[in-house]
Every structure is written in structure tokens, then in C-alpha cells.
Amino acid sequence: MLKKNVIEVKDLVKKFGDFVANDHLTFSVQKGEIFGFLGANGAGKTTAMKILCGLLTPTSGEVYVNGYNVYTQSELIKKNIGYMSQKFSLYDDLTTFENIQFFATIYGLSKKQIIEKTTILLEEFKLYDIKNHLVGDIPLGWKQKIAFLIATFHNPSVVFLDEPTGGVDPITRRQFWELIHRAAASGTTLFVTTHYMDEAEYCDRVSILSEGKLVALGTPDDLKNQYKAPSMDEVFYKIARNADV
Amino acid sequence: MKAFWGFVRKEIYHILRDRRTLIVILGIPIVEMLLFGFVLTNEIKKVNIAICDLSNDEITKQIIKKLEGSSYFRVTSYLTNIQNVEAIFKEGKVKEVVVFEPDFSRKLTKENHASIELISDASDANFSNLVVNYTSAIISAYTKELNNTLQGSYRIDPQIRMIYNPNLEGVYFFVPGIIGLILMLISALMTSVSIVREKETGTMEALLVSPLKPFHIIVGKVLPYVLLSLLNATAILLMSYFVFQLPVKGSLFLLMLECLLYILLALSIGILISSSTNSQLIAMMVSLVGLMLPTILLSGFIFPIENMPRILQWLCSILPPKYFIIIIKGIMIKGVGLQYIWFETLMLILFTLLFLGLAIKKFKVRLV
Known part of the structure; x- marks a missing residue:
């Protein structure tokens, strides 16, 4: 393989009691790739993502992130990943800058680095005007941009985005995906879960999860050809129908 | 270490930004002291x-x-x-x-x-x-x-009957109780609510995926409240001295150390509560009902333990506030040294270790 695999997953199983949330998942993600992780609610997307971030321990299987083993080296993994959860992990009673400062500090950045980089990024994200506003007073779409800025601030090699665009208007969603593409262009790997099928078209490769099993994996074009469907939306319906039978 | 202090700074922002809660925290001891001091007086003087x-x-x-x-x-x-x-x-x-x-x-x-x-x-x-x-x-x-x-x-x-509280130990008996109550409430309630709030808003996940150690998260959470609680203890002692003319007879240093021990105990209870629930409301209810009532009723604060039924006396002995109040009374009113209260101090240390052990065991690094 030419490109280095940032994420390697082999036969990953996660059970909660009798319930199998992840059923023998096997996939890998390459450096700089935008990897879409699709599936209906409860398909096991968030569980798999939490395992990759070191928040959950797998029941069995091999999982490597940046070459580190999730069972034994989760502390090393944590240093080089960014994570943006479904709920926006920002503090409402802190200002934009204080939120950035806090998270950057816990990732070990120096005060000088933080101030310089914040200025550059806030300009780039067009958020400079709200630098000293309390996050609680800011509209949702902007909060998401801030959360994304924070998740990528410490230059992680992989960023995990768990349904980053839930509840946001289409224009902000488009802008958000532009940010994602820009990050990928600079070499960051992006692992994105979503249930908006139009967003799947923006991904380099897409995997579809159904009831804990990986049922499809490939580029959006490959999948459309394979299922003879005009859009990812159709692909998803066909797969879902098969799963029901 | 820099990450840890960054965390502490964030906690201080939270506390300072929430003005109303801060006023309540700092105001409670003063109001309670005045209330208990003037309402609960059942001794006469001159x-x-x-x-x-x-x-x-x-x-x-x-x-x-x-x-x-x-x-x-x-x-x-x-x-x-x-x-x-x-x-x-x-x-x-x-x-x-x-x-x-x-x-x-x-x-x-x-x-x-x-x-x-x-x-x-x-x-x-x-x-x-x-x-x-x-x-x-x-x-x-x-x-x-x-x-x-x-x-x-x-x-x-006339025939003489003693119908007032025969165990009355002076008008100032409530001061040790107030210290016990306030420290328990502020430390346990505030930490449990503050940890559970992070779970509710989802920021706890962000902290857990970060390189920040769980140990740092917990210590960073409790440190500002240790300081607040010590501030409260000092305020109560100052009030008891200047408003109620009750000096500390024993060693002030020993008294503050015992307060610190009790604060650590209350904090570990707070952490334990927070790791057992995901809702701020439940954390608050458990802290209030589960801690305030025993501290008031089953500690010898207001009602003498000796007059309780045997079964309640046993219950008092497995709850920490009783020991703390004995210690504080001993140091403040009787002026005793550590040699007279070593047993109670030891009990507090054991309780602290027990709760801290349980809390650490329950605080999950990984969410499941």
C-alpha cells in the first residue's frame, strides 16, 4: 500500500450485554482521506467512533489509530486526534476565545502559539467579531464552526466528527463541508458520521452501517454503479431494503 | 501540569461567571449563622x-x-x-x-x-x-x-422540674454544626453538580478524548471548591468570634486541618454522587436529601445523639458528620488537642479513603 493507513480496523466487535452494536467491522482509512461513516440511527456509528477515540473498549478485534493500539495505547492516541461530538462540546459561559484557549491548553499548546493561531483561524473562519462573545449567545451554526476550529486547532492527524451538521441550515452545512475539505487538503484525515446522504457525496470514500454490520464500502461513484442508483440517497434506500428482507 | 492549570482556570471562570450561585455559596454561611445564632438560643444570660x-x-x-x-x-x-x-x-x-x-x-x-x-x-x-x-x-x-x-x-x-434540654452545652453549640453543614453542602453539592453538568452538556466526552488525565479532571474540579469551602469555614469562624464572641479555644491550625480533612471527605462524596448519575437534578436531590438531613438530624448538631433510640445511634455512628462535630466542639469549645480527638480524626480519614476509593472506581475513564 502506498499511502499510510491512519486507521486500521479488523474484526471489531462491540457488545453491550446481548446487544451487538458493532458486528465484525473491518476497514481502513488513509491519510488525508475524508471517510464517511453512514447509517441509520442506532446502526452503531457513534459506538465505533467512540472506540476509535479511546472512549470505549472493544469487545474483540484489532483497532489501530495512527499505528497505536486502542487497547493499550489510548493515551498516545488521544494526543493526536481531534473530536467533535454530536452535542457541541463548548462551554456556554466561556467566550469563543476562552473556549479555544482552554482546549488548546489541555492539548499542550503554549500561550503564544494559541494567541497567534487563534487570530489567524478566527479571521479565516470569519469568526473574529465574536472572539469575546459568550458562546451561549452565539447561533448554532457558528458554534459548530467554533467546535470544528477547536477540534482541529492542535493539528491532529485524524479528526472525528460525529454528526457535525445536525440541525444546521443548508448554507452553513455547505460552508462547513468547505472547511472539512480544506482540512483534508492540508493532510488531515477526517472521519465523519452523518445521516444526510447528500453529504455522503462530498466524501472520498463511504461506508454504510446497518444493524452493526458494514454492508457497503467504496467511493460514492463506485457505490452508485454497484447499486445502479443515481444518488447516494437511492443507494442507501436499496441497502436498507435489502437489510429488511 | 500546564494543561491542569488551564483546566483549573476554566473552572474558576465557571464559578465566577455564575454570579447568583456564587452569592448563594458565600451568603449561606452568614445567613445560617445569624439564623441559628439568634433563633436557636435556648440559654439565658444576665x-x-x-x-x-x-x-x-x-x-x-x-x-x-x-x-x-x-x-x-x-x-x-x-x-x-x-x-x-x-x-x-x-x-x-x-x-x-x-x-x-x-x-x-x-x-x-x-x-x-x-x-x-x-x-x-x-x-x-x-x-x-x-x-x-x-x-x-x-x-x-x-x-x-x-x-x-x-x-x-x-x-x-416549688417542686423543681428540669424541662429544658439537659444536655445543653451553651448557646454556641450550633457553630460546629453550621461548619459541618456548610462544608458538606458546598463541597459535595457543588462538585457533584459541576461534574454532572459536564456530562449533561457533552463536554465531558471532549475532556475524556483529550490527553487530560481523569485524575487531573477530578482534582481540577475540586480544587476551586476546596478554596471556596475554606473561605466559608474562615467566614464562619470570624463571625462566631466577632458576632457571637466565641473564640477558638484550641489550636486554630489543627481546626483548619480538620476542616480540610472534612472538606476532602465531602468532596469525595460529591465525586461519588456525580459518577453515579447523569442528571444535575438528581445529583442535587441526592446531595440535599442524602447529605443535608443526616448532617442536621443525625450528627448531634441539634438533637443530642444520646437521647436517640439505639438504632438511630448506630446510624449516627456510620455517618461522618457526627465525628466532625465532636472534633470541632472539642477544639473550639473545650480547647482539646489531637490526643483527645484522634479516634474521630481517624474515622474521618477512613471515611475519606472509603469514599475516594469508591469514587475513583466509579469514575470511568472510558464511558463504558
Whole structure:
């Protein structure tokens, strides 16, 4: 393989009691790739993502992130990943800058680095005007941009985005995906879960999860050809129908 | 370490930004002190009384001396005529008039029985009750003394009953209780709510995926509250000194150390509560009902443990506040050193280790 695999997953199983949330998942993600992780609610997307971030321990299987083993080296993994959860992990009673400062500090950045980089990024994200506003007073779409800025601030090699665009208007969603593409262009790997099928078209490769099993994996074009469907939306319906039978 | 201090700074922002909560935290000790201090007073001090001695003999003089010698009464006037009693009450100068019947000594020694009339201003019913009871207690003590020395069986009426709290240890008994209550509430309640809030808003996940160690998260969470609690303890001690004139008799340093130990205990209970629930509301209810009531009712704070049924006494012994209150009372009021309270201190240390162990075991690094 030419490109280095940032994420390697082999036969990953996660059970909660009798319930199998992840059923023998096997996939890998390459450096700089935008990897879409699709599936209906409860398909096991968030569980798999939490395992990759070191928040959950797998029941069995091999999982490597940046070459580190999730069972034994989760502390090393944590240093080089960014994570943006479904709920926006920002503090409402802190200002934009204080939120950035806090998270950057816990990732070990120096005060000088933080101030310089914040200025550059806030300009780039067009958020400079709200630098000293309390996050609680800011509209949702902007909060998401801030959360994304924070998740990528410490230059992680992989960023995990768990349904980053839930509840946001289409224009902000488009802008958000532009940010994602820009990050990928600079070499960051992006692992994105979503249930908006139009967003799947923006991904380099897409995997579809159904009831804990990986049922499809490939580029959006490959999948459309394979299922003879005009859009990812159709692909998803066909797969879902098969799963029901 | 830099990450840790960054975390502490964030916690301080949270506390300072939430002005209302901060005012409540800092205001509670002051309000509670004033409330308990002035409401729960069931001791009397330097009450003005009048004496109407119609006998004026050796024994009545001794009794009057006893009354004057106690810190409870101050004899401000002597009446020669029983008719003046009403007038002196109307002037409102005294709360009680003690009337000795004529021929008091002779009746007592010859008939073994003499009577004293205690007339009190019952417009303040509870207070007059207290005054009468204190007077009776002093007379009763005197009678006993007299019977012992003279080998007699004299009886002085009125029949004496002790109906006030016999274990009364002074008007300041509530200060140790308040310290115990406030420290437990602030430390346990505030930390549990503050940790659970991070879970509710989802920021806890962001912290757990970061390189920040769980140990740092917990210590960073509790550190600002340790400082707040110590501030509270200091405020209470200052108030008890300046408002209620209760100095700390023992070592102030030892007292603060014991407070710190108790704060750590309360914090570990707070962490334990927070790791057992995901809702701020539940954390608050558990802290309030589960900690406040036992601290008030089952610690000897207000109700003496010795008077409780056996089963409640056992319950008190497995709850930490009892030990803390014994310690604080010992240091503040009796002025004892560590050698007298080592057992209670040891118990607090054991409780702290127990709760901290449970809390760390329950605080999950990984969410499941």
C-alpha cells in the first residue's frame, strides 16, 4: 500500500450485554482521506467512533489509530486526534476565545502559539467579531464552526466528527463541508458520521452501517454503479431494503 | 501540569461567571449563622430579676447569693412589699421576681418544708419558661447541697422540674454544626453538580478524548471548591468570634486541618454522587436529601445523639458528620488537642479513603 493507513480496523466487535452494536467491522482509512461513516440511527456509528477515540473498549478485534493500539495505547492516541461530538462540546459561559484557549491548553499548546493561531483561524473562519462573545449567545451554526476550529486547532492527524451538521441550515452545512475539505487538503484525515446522504457525496470514500454490520464500502461513484442508483440517497434506500428482507 | 492549570482556570471562570450561585455559596454561611445564632438560643444570660425577701434570714441570703453568682441572673432590685411586684413588671425592668415566704428558715428547719414563689413575666411565654426553669434548677442544686451538709431532708417548694434540654452545652453549640453543614453542602453539592453538568452538556466526552488525565479532571474540579469551602469555614469562624464572641479555644491550625480533612471527605462524596448519575437534578436531590438531613438530624448538631433510640445511634455512628462535630466542639469549645480527638480524626480519614476509593472506581475513564 502506498499511502499510510491512519486507521486500521479488523474484526471489531462491540457488545453491550446481548446487544451487538458493532458486528465484525473491518476497514481502513488513509491519510488525508475524508471517510464517511453512514447509517441509520442506532446502526452503531457513534459506538465505533467512540472506540476509535479511546472512549470505549472493544469487545474483540484489532483497532489501530495512527499505528497505536486502542487497547493499550489510548493515551498516545488521544494526543493526536481531534473530536467533535454530536452535542457541541463548548462551554456556554466561556467566550469563543476562552473556549479555544482552554482546549488548546489541555492539548499542550503554549500561550503564544494559541494567541497567534487563534487570530489567524478566527479571521479565516470569519469568526473574529465574536472572539469575546459568550458562546451561549452565539447561533448554532457558528458554534459548530467554533467546535470544528477547536477540534482541529492542535493539528491532529485524524479528526472525528460525529454528526457535525445536525440541525444546521443548508448554507452553513455547505460552508462547513468547505472547511472539512480544506482540512483534508492540508493532510488531515477526517472521519465523519452523518445521516444526510447528500453529504455522503462530498466524501472520498463511504461506508454504510446497518444493524452493526458494514454492508457497503467504496467511493460514492463506485457505490452508485454497484447499486445502479443515481444518488447516494437511492443507494442507501436499496441497502436498507435489502437489510429488511 | 500546564494543561491542569488551564483546566483549573476554566473552572474558576465557571464559578465566577455564575454570579447568583456564587452569592448563594458565600451568603449561606452568614445567613445560617445569624439564623441559628439568634433563633436557636435556648440559654439565658444576665436576666434582670427582683427579689422580694419577706424572711431575710441566713438561708434566703444564701439562695440569693447563688442566684446572683450564676451568670444567668442579675438582681437589679429588692422589694420589701409584695404589692410592688405588679408595678415592677409593668415597668418592664425585670423578667422574674423571686418571693421568699416569711419565716423561711424556721419553716424549712422545723417543718422541713418552705416555699418560694417564682413570678415571671409570661408575656414572652417561652422565655419566661426558661427563666423559671433556670431559677428552679439553682434552688434545687442549693437544696441538695443543704441536705448533704446538714444531713436533713428539707424541701423547698416549688417542686423543681428540669424541662429544658439537659444536655445543653451553651448557646454556641450550633457553630460546629453550621461548619459541618456548610462544608458538606458546598463541597459535595457543588462538585457533584459541576461534574454532572459536564456530562449533561457533552463536554465531558471532549475532556475524556483529550490527553487530560481523569485524575487531573477530578482534582481540577475540586480544587476551586476546596478554596471556596475554606473561605466559608474562615467566614464562619470570624463571625462566631466577632458576632457571637466565641473564640477558638484550641489550636486554630489543627481546626483548619480538620476542616480540610472534612472538606476532602465531602468532596469525595460529591465525586461519588456525580459518577453515579447523569442528571444535575438528581445529583442535587441526592446531595440535599442524602447529605443535608443526616448532617442536621443525625450528627448531634441539634438533637443530642444520646437521647436517640439505639438504632438511630448506630446510624449516627456510620455517618461522618457526627465525628466532625465532636472534633470541632472539642477544639473550639473545650480547647482539646489531637490526643483527645484522634479516634474521630481517624474515622474521618477512613471515611475519606472509603469514599475516594469508591469514587475513583466509579469514575470511568472510558464511558463504558
